[in-house]
Amino acid sequence: MSEERVKIGIEGLDQMMGGGLIPGNICAIIGTYGTGKTTFALEFIWEGLKKGENVIYISLEEREDRILRYMNDKGWDTTPYRGRALSVLKLDPSDFNLAINSIKNELPALVSQLGAQRVVIDPVSLFEDLFDRDSDRRREMFRFVDTLRDQRCTIVLTSETDKDNPFASRHNLIEYLADTVILLRYVRPSDLTDVHLALEVVKMRLSAHSREIKPYEIQQGQVLVYTEANVF
Numbered sequence: 001m002s003e004e005r006v007k008i009g010i011e012g013l014d015q016m017m018g019g020g021l022i023p024g025n026i027c028a029i030i031g032t033y034g035t036g037k038t039t040f041a042l043e044f045i046w047e048g049l050k051k052g053e054n055v056i057y058i059s060l061e062e063r064e065d066r067i068l069r070y071m072n073d074k075g076w077d078t079t080p081y082r083g084r085a086l087s088v089l090k091l092d093p094s095d096f097n098l099a100i101n102s103i104k105n106e107l108p109a110l111v112s113q114l115g116a117q118r119v120v121i122d123p124v125s126l127f128e129d130l131f132d133r134d135s136d137r138r139r140e141m142f143r144f145v146d147t148l149r150d151q152r153c154t155i156v157l158t159s160e161t162d163k164d165n166p167f168a169s170r171h172n173l174i175e176y177l178a179d180t181v182i183l184l185r186y187v188r189p190s191d192l193t194d195v196h197l198a199l200e201v202v203k204m205r206l207s208a209h210s211r212e213i214k215p216y217e218i219q220q221g222q223v224l225v226y227t228e229a230n231v232f
């Protein structure tokens with residue numbers, strides 16, 4: 001079964017999802033600052049590159065050179081892929097019209113033009129922030145996700161959490177639109193001696209998946225999921 005899956009490239013996590021993401025699915029990775037959203041998204045991109053796929057990484061936060069440097073720091077040589085299999089694009093979310101236009105209207109064309117099999121938007125919550133009204137955001141995001149579904153690529157959207165609820169995305173929207181939801185969070189024991197990171201696969205449409213909460217660490221930029229361990 002796992003051959004038909006699109007691996008994120010993080011072993012324990014792929015296992016929890018029955019081998020990986022379902023091809024063509026939209027996956028939301030939701031977490032507070034510093035939980036590793038960008039790191040997870042980069043693993044997904046690198047896994048694709050290693051398999052000879054074309055990938056697009058759209059960053060709303062960090063510049064292209066910094067994204068490439070992160071990858072380099074992890075010991076991944078992106079040189080042979082740059083400008084060919086690997087496209088890293090920085091969008092400026094402060095320019096509302098440009099950002100909306102690029103993501104909404106140009107991304108689908110870009111995906112087919114580049115024959116991208118994997119696409120990341122990191123973080124999609126900055127794109128959602130652009131809408132003043134909830135009703136506009138909801139309508140536009142529904143449309144946007146619908147357009148993405150027509151593409152033959154697997155998509156990872158990262159999102160910051162709601163400021164009052166670490167279990168929900170910033171606008172409480174993307175978890176409903178995505179097919180798969182992975183939640184990253186901090187776990188602080190009551191004695192406050194230590195902080196751990198924990199992840200769970202909250203939802204996976206049309207697929208069995210683990211419902212366990214598993215600890216993970218980021219060491220030298222690599223994600224290690226401890227599937228044998230328990231958080232609680």
Ligand SMILES: Nc1ncnc2c1ncn2[C@@H]1O[C@H](COP(=O)(O)OP(=O)(O)OP(=O)(O)O)[C@@H](O)[C@H]1O
Nearest residue numbers: 032033034035036037038039040073218219220221
């Ligand atoms: N190369 C690295 N070496 C060691 N630790 C790292 C490395 N890269 C990331 N980390 C650790 O992983 C954490 C998460 O980083 P990452 O940028 O992926 O989080 P994020 O959820 O995208 O954060 P933000 O919401 O600020 O964008 C960092 O705070 C750091 O502790």
Ligand SMILES: [Mg+2]
Nearest residue numbers: 037038039122
């Ligand atoms: Mg990030």
